[in-house]
Each structure stands twice: as C-alpha cells, then as structure tokens.
Amino acid sequence: MIRVQREDFDIGRELDRLAAGDHSVGGVASFIGLVRDMGGPEPVSALTLEHYPGMTEKKLAEIEAEANRRWPLSASLIVHRYGRLEPGDRIVLVATASPHREAALAACHFLIDWLKTDAPFWKSEATPEGERWVAARTEDDAAARRWREEQ
Amino acid sequence: MKLLYFAWLRVRIGHAEEDLALPAGVHDVAGLLDWLRGRGGGYAEALRDVAVVRVAVNQEYVGRDHPISDRDEVAIFPPMTGG
Numbered sequence: 635m636i637r638v639q640r641e642d643f644d645i646g647r648e649l650d651r652l653a654a655g656d657h658s659v660g661g662v663a664s665f666i667g668l669v670r671d672m673g674g675p676e677p678v679s680a681l682t683l684e685h686y687p688g689m690t691e692k693k694l695a696e697i698e699a700e701a702n703r704r705w706p707l708s709a710s711l712i713v714h715r716y717g718r719l720e721p722g723d724r725i726v727l728v729a730t731a732s733p734h735r736e737a738a739l740a741a742c743h744f745l746i747d748w749l750k751t752d753a754p755f756w757k758s759e760a761t762p763e764g765e766r767w768v769a770a771r772t773e774d775d776a777a778a779r780r781w782r783e784e785q
Numbered sequence: 786m787k788l789l790y791f792a793w794l795r796v797r798i799g800h801a802e803e804d805l806a807l808p809a810g811v812h813d814v815a816g817l818l819d820w821l822r823g824r825g826g827g828y829a830e831a832l833r834d835v836a837v838v839r840v841a842v843n844q845e846y847v848g849r850d851h852p853i854s855d856r857d858e859v860a861i862f863p864p865m866t867g868g
Contacts, residue, residue: 667868683867684791684792684795685867686789686791686841686844686860686862688844689841689844689860692844714867714868725868726867726868746868749867749868750865750866750867750868751864751865752865753865753867753868754791754841754860754862754865754867755865755866755867755868756791756792756862756863756865756866756867757866757867758792767792767793767863767866768866769864769866770863770864770865770866774868
C-alpha cells in the first residue's frame with residue numbers, strides 16, 4: 635500500500651496494522667526517515683517537500699510492485715509526506731512484512747534506496763542564508779544503481 | 786500540451802504550469818527544451834544547464850529523443866530528492 639500525505643503518521647499503528655491477522659508473517663522490517671537539522675554547512679530550521687501529484691503515486695506503486703516481484707512479501711507499505719516539516723519530523727515510512735527476515739530487510743532497504751532517486755519529490759531547506767534546494771546526492775544514485783545491477 | 790515545472794525550475798521560470806500549442810518544428814524533448822530556452826528570461830536561466838534537467842512525458846521519465854505531441858503532459862524538473 636502507498637500513501638502520499640501532508641499529515642504525520644503513527645509508526646506503532648502502521649506497523650501493527652501491516653501484519654495484523656496474517657500469522658504466516660515472521661517479521662516486519664521498517665525504515666523511518668526524519669528531518670535533520672544539518673543537511674549542509676548551515677543549520678536547517680525547516681524542510682519543504684514538493685511533489686508531482688499523480689506521478690508520485692504512480693512511481694511509488696511501481697517501486698512497491700517491483701519489491702513484491704523480487705521478494706516474497708506478505709505486505710508492504712510506503713507512507714511519504716510532503717509540505718513543510720521541521721527537524722525531528724517524520725518524512726517517510728517504509729515497512730515490509732514477510733515470513734522470513736531476509737526478504738523483509740532486503741525489500742525495505744531496496745524500497746528506500748529506490749524511492750530516493752525514482753519518486754518525484756524535491757526538498758527545499760530553510761537556512762539562515764535563505765531557502766536552498768537540496769541537491770541530489772551521487773551516493774543515493776549509486777545506492778539505487780546497486781539494486782539494478784543485482785536484478 | 787500541458788507543461789509542468791517543479792522545484793527550482795518552477796521558481797526560475799516563475800510559474801508551475803502552462804498550456805502551450807506544440808511549437809512548429811518541435812518533435813521531441815530536446816527540441817522542446819531548446820525552444821523553451823529560446824524564450825529567454827526565466828526560461829533561459831532555468832534551462833541554462835540543460836544537462837541536469839529531467840523530463841517526464843505523461844508521467845513517465847523519458848530521454849531527450851522521446852517524441853512530443855500536442856496532447857502530452859510534459860513535466861520538467863531537477864533530479865529528485867525524496868526519501
């Protein structure tokens with residue numbers, strides 16, 4: 635399941651719900667992305683996430699389908715926020731449930747790596763020097779490419 | 786066609802979207818980017834380093850040789866920074 639929303643999410647509730655009632659699930663893996671106060675050299679007081687409504691949901695659904703094609707998942711969830719966030723706020727939740735931990739952990743890692751480079755989101759940071767667009771990191775491209783090579 | 790701009794491209798161009806009749810002689814993404822840059826002002830500034838710009842046609846990432854038609858939704862944006 636995927637959700638793109640302005641509102642915060644409740645981690646406990648989301649993770650509980652993911653595997654509720656499915657007793658074949660042996661493990662749930664999760665990643666929670668948070669707003670850092672130091673993206674670059676200057677302190678960051680807020681982060682604004684912009685996205686491409688319509689395409690965002692489509693790309694996240696494709697990425698999720700790809701994870702389900704590669705690993706035997708019982709359930710998966712991507713919740714990605716947009717709008718204005720502050721340091722410490724949650725940005726994204728990725729969670730995967732599977733009978734075995736290897737599949738859940740690998741699929742969770744794959745999903746967060748891929749959505750960093752493939753989902754149409756853009757971050758802008760508020761700093762003492764003004765608003766600054768976050769530049770794409772080559773490390774993120776390399777992390778996503780690793781999964782393509784392993785395909 | 787419908788044009789959409791995101792992030793710093795939107796800021797430099799000055800608006801988030803516009804409707805445009807397919808300009809004469811424009812057949813693909815590369816041609817459209819050249820044509821837009823030729824409008825000058827914020828377009829020229831936003832598309833000065835055109836190599837870093839990404840394009841989606843009808844919500845799919847495409848290369849510079851992808852054809853463009855009058856019914857397309859074309860989005861132009863910098864590399865994504867989600868997650």
